[in-house]
Amino acid sequence: MAQGHSERNLAMVDMYAGGGTLSAIGEKFGVTQERVRQILAKQGAVTAEDARRVRREARADELFEAVRRFLDEYREVLTEMAASGVPRTEVEARFRLLIPAVPAAIVREGLSQAGILFNVDVQEFKFSEAVIESAVWFALARELDLAVAPATAVRQLDVAAATELTEVLQSEGLDPDVVANILLSVEAAKAYAAANLGVGLSAQRYNAQRSKILIELGFQSRQGSAPWPPTSQTVMKRLGAGAWADALIGIGLTPDKRGRQRGLLVFNETQYTQAVSGFLDFASRTGQPQSFEMYGKWVDQEERAGRHWPAPASVRLRFGNWMNAKRSAVAVDSESTKGRRLARNAAASEAAIALHQAQSEIDELFGQLATSSAVESRPIIDSFIRTHAQEFEFRRRGWLRAAVEADPTAVSRRLNDVKLPAKQRALLEANPPNISGVLTDMYIDRLANPRDAGGWLRPGAQAELDAIPDETVLRYNVLREIRNFMVHNSTEARERLRSRLDELAEIDPRFELKQHLSSRVLIMWLQGSDARRLRLIVDCVPAIWRAMVVAETIADN
Template structure:
């Protein structure tokens, strides 16, 4: 080796010891990252990888401190103002990430912590997406099992949202791109191991141990006020397993212990997967909600509360090798299954069952709220309201379809209506009448601009009379409940305006519902929980009242059918 090469090699070793990355060194000297590693490692006086990592960590810490100071000097007033207005910590971070993309996420996060402001504890904050949390468990499992990274398989088979969900988190934290690629390749290798039928898992204790070593290797710190990836086992349990590590493992398709897999992928038949996704997509379209992986997770929770077991979101993604693939397969494979189930559901009204279910769910939710810590109640109430109202809409659609199926006079009555739309008339004059083409989810949800008493002439007059007998006060309470759910789901200005109008109308007949604060999701939830949940109890009581009217109507249809 020539003297010039020796001098170059020594300089490369010095740069590595000072905390420069192999990629940076290779770029400076016109060699690959691997070649730089070979040059440095062959010298007897070369610095160790751990020493180099420590140097990089110290250099990053010094740079971070300087950048945090500069950022605070420019934005501390704004951060304080946002916190005082009730904006959550995660939302503040998101604002700066969008408007100041050149500022590293770690700088923003540390600056917000240094600002010494108190954010609303009732706002549930999520530092990581579900995809990033899943990726952490898969990566820890791959490390635990000593797997090799499969980058090519990841490139060919992993969904882009999976790759980005974990990859973007790591890149924002300053992890080198080659290390990110290695992590993603290992995540895919762990997933393929489970798809092959291997019954494997990782305990919470082993996950935590792996997490500590990963944090050290990546040059990150896990301390109060920081949220580095991988997340804690507590976060994994909370987000994936309802507080249980075993449930989190099952949700991912892993085996919680050595006794075998009691639940998970093997719990469901092959047709259950496309049917679940297709049902979700149909419901999402009917209410105008997104068809994202996270939305499917919430939908599964609502289905579970209604007694319908569905494959978890991680299991679906594992089964289909991606969420996008799952949606495509649901359209291709699940249409027949879903159509059959829809016909089954629409055959007979089920108002009595729905009434019993609504009462049970109301009692269970109110009892749970009392048992929870005050800081956890708002988040629990928000989840409940979304699921409760979605379940009402779902069951009401089925009830209307079932009532129409029982009433032989419906088609003739609708065709005699001169205001019937042309496309509906065309569908109903087919042989047999194409009722399903008319009674779509979206059509049923929009009947009467959301007034559940209005059925647009589909109900027999005696049945409709029972619905019409429901008082205006009940409908005013129902409207507030419905618009509250819509506001919590969408958060738009239009949703907020509609809820404000509904609250004002209800307050004209019930003074206890006069909201004297500026409406925000946090204010709404706190207001409903105040005074021993009195307002919430009154609002929820409207749903059983509506079902009682439908029970009577259902009884009339069964007792005196018409042809």
């Protein structure tokens, strides 16, 4: 028995010398920590400090190995995220949420050892768009001294946005009652803005309110921190592409009309289109790629020759993206050269080509969304809707003009209409008839209903357009107003979109939107239910083109 205890005691000494704790030794041998201490003292074991040193060294070795494995696997990803502007705090959060098996200490130590430089402006990326938007609403509520209305807030609360804000405020150490009062104030401001048109908040007044809020919440003395509410610069960058007015418009407020229109201080609207058109002509003649980067080089080259054009960043800001810029220039060019095209061949292929392109773009969109996060999907959806609706309008103009030019009976048919406006009659009675003077972009775009061809088509062809289902027309109306709202974001655009949504919701309840209408809310709503609403809305374009394919075939016979 004594021999057994002796072996056990020596084993305890060895385990302690190897860095084992009193608790771990006691658990292994079935004795208390105090009894372990007594045995170690009697056996003359290493000192407690020596044992701790051994444990520290063992933990250091384990940490070193764990960090090495972590960096071997994720160094490239970490470098890419840092280069794209993702802040260190968000990188840590991503691993915590997606790969919880990797301890936070390993992630932090790995980031330190990797020597990767992260964006120092952490506030710009710390908050989501919903949290930043809530800051503006809260500042507005404070400025107007709005009374909170719990019943109204419960009825209209954007739960997803409120949850994001709550998590941020709780992480700052605020009590639930304080958080609840902030949420109630946010909803009060939204309700007030919805009921009172023209409500706005300047960046200067926002900053004044922010300073007061930081003091009241106890955040003003935190050196080096980035507390909520964010700065006005962050609001402008994240919600308005650098412009305070656009940030306000994006969330449903009215900017100060005294501000100048962005990007037009030196160049006017026409010069922007001329710049892109001139570059595309240069690229075509020289065999250069029609890329955004090449446009910048062309601008530099023109500058040296004494010719001045809008900078690349200004062009992208003006048109939204490079693809829109090129399409705008092509639209102008095609208008000026349409007299040289073969009308019948164009009419015979216009709808079929447009149908194929629209369907391909939709398939590409949903392929992108399938591999993108919800946050990454928002700008993708925004850009697609703008270009999808714009492309349909542009191609529809060409389709109707080609169909009319290919139909020798079109002019006489319009002249037989007793309701034909006098100005149009004069243009069509000219020798030769001035068809292009009638079929202007504005004239065709005013034929907003996709069934309406203005009386230019033969009865059989028009019958195909008349057969487009009511629901398809309503979805197209919604698509068109969503595009207008995203581009202009005015009170009028918001009201028109709300009306079109209400009309569609009467026959399809899935399109009922009860929340306050803002760009962010709209896109999140389209994303919901696996983006089913988005799919139904954008699919209206191929459906309309299918009817137009049949119509142009009949018109050509």
